[in-house]
Amino acid sequence: MNLKSIGEFGLIAAIKEQFAALNHEGVRGIGDDCAVIPLSATKSLVITTDMLVESKHFLLDKISPYELGYKSLAVNISDVAAMGAKPYVSLLSLALSDDISQEWTAKFSEGYHDISKQYGIALIGGDTTAAPTGGVAISVTAIGVIDNDKIKYRSGASVGDIVAVTAPLGASSMALKLILEGGEPPKKLLQAHYMPEPMIYQGEWLSKEVGVTAMMDISDGVASDIRHISTLSGCGIEIDIKAVPICEEVDAICKARGWNPESFALSGGEEYSLLITVNSDTFEDIKYRYMNHFGCGLYPIGRCVEGNSISYINATGDINDGFTHF
Numbered sequence: 370m371n372l373k374s375i376g377e378f379g380l381i382a383a384i385k386e387q388f389a390a391l392n393h394e395g396v397r398g399i400g401d402d403c404a405v406i407p408l409s410a411t412k413s414l415v416i417t418t419d420m421l422v423e424s425k426h427f428l429l430d431k432i433s434p435y436e437l438g439y440k441s442l443a444v445n446i447s448d449v450a451a452m453g454a455k456p457y458v459s460l461l462s463l464a465l466s467d468d469i470s471q472e473w474t475a476k477f478s479e480g481y482h483d484i485s486k487q488y489g490i491a492l493i494g495g496d497t498t499a500a501p502t503g504g505v506a507i508s509v510t511a512i513g514v515i516d517n518d519k520i521k522y523r524s525g526a527s528v529g530d531i532v533a534v535t536a537p538l539g540a541s542s543m544a545l546k547l548i549l550e551g552g553e554p555p556k557k558l559l560q561a562h563y564m565p566e567p568m569i570y571q572g573e574w575l576s577k578e579v580g581v582t583a584m585m586d587i588s589d590g591v592a593s594d595i596r597h598i599s600t601l602s603g604c605g606i607e608i609d610i611k612a613v614p615i616c617e618e619v620d621a622i623c624k625a626r627g628w629n630p631e632s633f634a635l636s637g638g639e640e641y642s643l644l645i646t647v648n649s650d651t652f653e654d655i656k657y658r659y660m661n662h663f664g665c666g667l668y669p670i671g672r673c674v675e676g677n678s679i680s681y682i683n684a685t686g687d688i689n690d691g692f693t694h695f
């Protein structure tokens with residue numbers, strides 16, 4: 370049977386069910402941005418792994434090796450940030466085709482090193498292999514630490530909570546669209562796509578707020594990612610399209626080209642900003658203090674409601690479900 374019939378999430382659900390009985394008590398496994406392993410009564414490790422595969426996640430002739438090194442760790446520690454944790458160490462595994470040069474690997478390492486240094490992350494291991502049939506694949510595992518009482522799961526949202534994002538959306542997916550067209554995206558959009566800035570400090574800050582009930586990073590697009598919060602929290606979500614913040618440059622390009630900016634903002638992946646739910650009584654206060662601390666906003670885009678469906682108000686076009694594999 371073709372994998373398309375069950376899809377990426379169907380496959381993960383089947384694996385999860387098959388292995389459920391092997392779970393260790395106290396360990397939170399498959400389902401969130403990271404797995405959680407308790408270390409002590411007060412601390413836990415969070416662990417995540419993500420692959421970047423040539424032609425699927427990047428085009429070798431478009432992204433520079435420096436950017437690819439940077440991005441490989443950035444997208445992984447974004448999942449650590451999504452739990453509210455502080456990234457601590459990483460492991461890096463590389464499968465390299467024969468045409469990869471020493472200069473390329475040196476630049477790749479420099480990018481990976483620079484973001485490691487920026488966030489104080491040690492590289493503690495990995496694996497290196499040739500890929501004789503071609504293509505480059507990068508697999509990164511990132512491990513973070515967090516206080517047990519601060520961990521944010523996808524499952525904590527309740528009816529009445531406000532749904533919010535931590536940045537205007539659409540920059541990365543617009544950059545990809547223009548790159549694939551052979552165009553030259555504005556610098557800010559290229560940066561968002563090739564060297565996304567994971568919200569490490571923002572995630573840690575938000576983890577300390579009891580009013581933040583659920584958190585995840587936006588990797589497949591809000592329209593797809595919000596389904597995980599809905600399913601795991603057992604509530605419906607209503608999103609007000611008019612409230613969704615759209616990156617200024619994306620809006621301008623859409624106006625000029627007659628494209629729908631909402632589809633970039635909601636269905637576009639690789640954002641790596643955070644999607645959160647917040648108790649409505651605390652939202653204004655948290656937003657105010659977040660603004661004072663980071664100098665930028667939390668953007669409310671909707672609410673958790675009764676039921677289990679995702680609905681949109683004020684939509685002008687079709688919102689598709691974002692990015693999934695297969």
Ligand code: ADP
Nearest residue numbers: 381384398399400401402403404419448588589
């Ligand atoms: P994210 O986008 O945050 O990286 P994913 O959607 O990739 O999360 O994965 C969802 C959950 O499924 C995660 O908990 C991840 O660890 C788990 N997962 C994905 N693929 C597999 C797999 N092949 N085997 C076991 N768990 C998996």
Ligand code: MG
Nearest residue numbers: 402448586588
């Ligand atoms: Mg994630």
